[in-house]
Amino acid sequence: MGTKIVAVYENGVLKPKEGLNLPRGTEVEIIIKPSLKGLMNLFKDIETEKGVEETLRESRERRLWE
Known part of the structure; x- marks a missing residue:
C-alpha cells in the first residue's frame, strides 16, 4: 500500500x-x-521553438538534470 504526496x-x-x-x-x-x-x-529560460532535439541538447549542455 502506498500514498502519493x-x-x-x-x-x-x-x-x-x-x-x-x-x-x-x-x-x-x-x-x-x-x-x-x-x-x-x-525549461523556463530555454527557447523551445527550436524543436525538441535542440531543446534537449541545450538542456543537457546546461546540466539541467543534475
Missing part, C-alpha cells in the same frame, strides 16, 4: 505540502521525481 525541498529538507498521518519515528521509502511544474520550471 507532494513535497517541497527547502534547506536540505523535504516538506510535505499536507500533513501526514504517521506515528512518530515511522520509516518510509521515498521515490523522487520532479512534478510537471518542476520540469517546466527547468
